Amino acid sequence: MKALSRLSLFLLIAAVVLCASAGRLCADQDKWITVTARFAGEGKAAEERATQDALRKAVEEACGVFLTGRSQTKDYKLVYDKVFADAVGYVKEYKVLEISSNGSVTSATIKALVSTQKFEHDWASIAHTVSAEGNPRVMIIVAESVYTDPRSSIPVDTAGIIQPRLEDFFLSKGLRLIDQATASAVSNRDKQLAVIKDDVSELAAIGARFKADVVVAARAIARYGKPIAIEGQTLYQFSGNMSVRVIQADSAALLASKAFPAASSNSFNLAGGGEKVLLKLADDNKEALLAEIVEAWRKRAQVKRTIDISIAGMDFEGFKVLRDKLSSMAGVRSVNLRQLAEGVADVEVDCEFDLQRLADMLTELEGVKLAVVEISANRLKLKVSGANP
Template identity: 40%
Template sequence: MKTMKFSFFVQAALCLTLLCGAALAQKPPAEAEDVDAWVTATGQTSGVTANARDEAEKLALRKAVEMKCGLFIKAQSKVKDYQAVYDKVLSNTVGYVLEFKVVRVDKTDDTTSVTVKARVSTKKFEENWASIAHTINEANNPRVVLAVSEATSWTTSGPAYETSENGTVQTSLESFFDKKGISLMDRQTAAGVSKRDLMLAVTSDDVAAVAAVGARFKADVVIIGKANAKLGKKITVGDTEMYQYTVSINLRAVQTDSARILMSKNFTETVTELQRNAEDKALSKVAEKVSPKALEALVEAWAKRSSTGGARTVELYVSGMDYDTYKAFKAAADKIRGVQAVRMREITESVATIDIEYELTNENLADRLSEIKEPKLKVIEINPNRIKLKIVKE
């Protein structure tokens, strides 16, 4: 499969919508305003548990937003990145629901339906759409590899993690990230020895090795994790025996060129199944719920370091530089618009490692550095995290 090239920050909406507060007061409908209207919608999902009811409620709220904002959504359908923006705007609908009440809950043998009456803010929706579309257009596009080690059996010392690269959780995450537009590296490129080396690094919690292996197949970010499912107690509901499983998933995002941990999240949930030996099924259920949350966390972390709205750290590697040359470079770099700080980390064997706090894009910074008259610099390599340059002797 070819590398899936897609704008990563079509995902940025996930973190932006999370920042929207939701006033979910359970009160009777107020007088509707032009931009805040009440609509009735129904969501349905499989299962009759409390979790199923919550999921049906979320689906009903999403449908309410789609119903109320339908004309605006339709008007945007021919705009560039429409589907990407649509997915991200609706990834967390509570940001647009000012208040709601559940008016009906229906349960059959294996399904739950929830009907809600919700007051939806179309103004907030349209404002967020514009903000997200701008973010999509401006953001960088890192290449991502996922590696999650799983355990469904336990020893006296704890979960027995495996190095298989096609586990239930990893497959679920890859599928979700792919659908949402993440630039996943070609799975054939990431397979074989390199991927096995990555899985071994994951099971041993060696972040430096994870970063090094990730860089070998030119990934900018490696998402690593450990997931386990353990059989808990048996419960009886009516005449039916059921089994509870405790599922834990830990995920981290590692920046490959610096081994910096961009985000770390833990998710734990109890899942009820009808059968014993259903650990894989329990992992699959929790993975489906965790995938959007993991993406939200990753996007938020990446946005903080690559946002065009504030200064971020760009690493420079400059060959042919000594300390005197660095001082001349710093004097010139400090004058570049958007540069907040220039800090030397080290100079070793005529290679300088420098951190620059910069407000604009890496490409813009590379252009400005190339314009410095003394010392004269040539850009050798550029990616979302760093720029490599060399001193040019004239």
């Protein structure tokens, strides 16, 4: 009895210690960090850049950041920077405590609440990221195939198991979806064929046609395995897999690509076994899929984004002026000419701010008079003043 009492006391102490440790771990998930960052120049653009650098610094100090690439600075002015960051934490909220400038360098001091838990587990912060990206409109297209006969290469029709499951989940997390009734002008067969053929350009075109910003294209396959006899009944085994591509509609850029773990399911009904494993694929992976999409948006917001620009009425001399003017501005990483044909320049701009801010900067450039013709989620169309669009 005494031994049992000592064991009970030991277990009680161990439980208290574990609870206290867990409490400390939970408490350590959020940290307030005060940091200062500097950037060459003065004015609004320099203030924004210094603040963004301070936010990155806060995450790095709180939980570390893994960097690959090269970065060089000279007197706080960025010379070359191609950095990919995968922070294990992120800023939940922040306050700007002080902005100061000595005429050549702008300093920003911020106090930031940094979370060190995995980003995909905090749905409130995912909502903040979606809002920061301008609440992109999402179109979901799923091609499903169920093979119930191992000897046949012809799948049976399904009622669409995964798509409504994903749509309901995305809507519950505050994402804006393109209504399927609106997109009915393109037949489901045409959309699914584009997924099966992995035709990224066609999928992007379908999304752009209905003013979607992002297309989520999923391919799911369920296959019948083998029967198992159990007490006079037959149990049918099914396995399934799903892969997803996330595509920017206006540029056909691939934002994310992921193959999810295989799933398996058993059913006493051969006809319903395939649909059961498809449903399991959707439920097992819907959170990871949304986290993958939002993580691509988060990195674009915190590291850099690439914006495609098309400028009508521009020659090479005009592009050189544009490149030099734009490259000298705070927050612009690089300006690259991709094509110049028939008076239209296709340019990629790597920058640290959103498309609206870039449009403002382009129309205010000295030496190059540009007018905005069209704006989409990640693409700008402009013309040189006096030129035909």
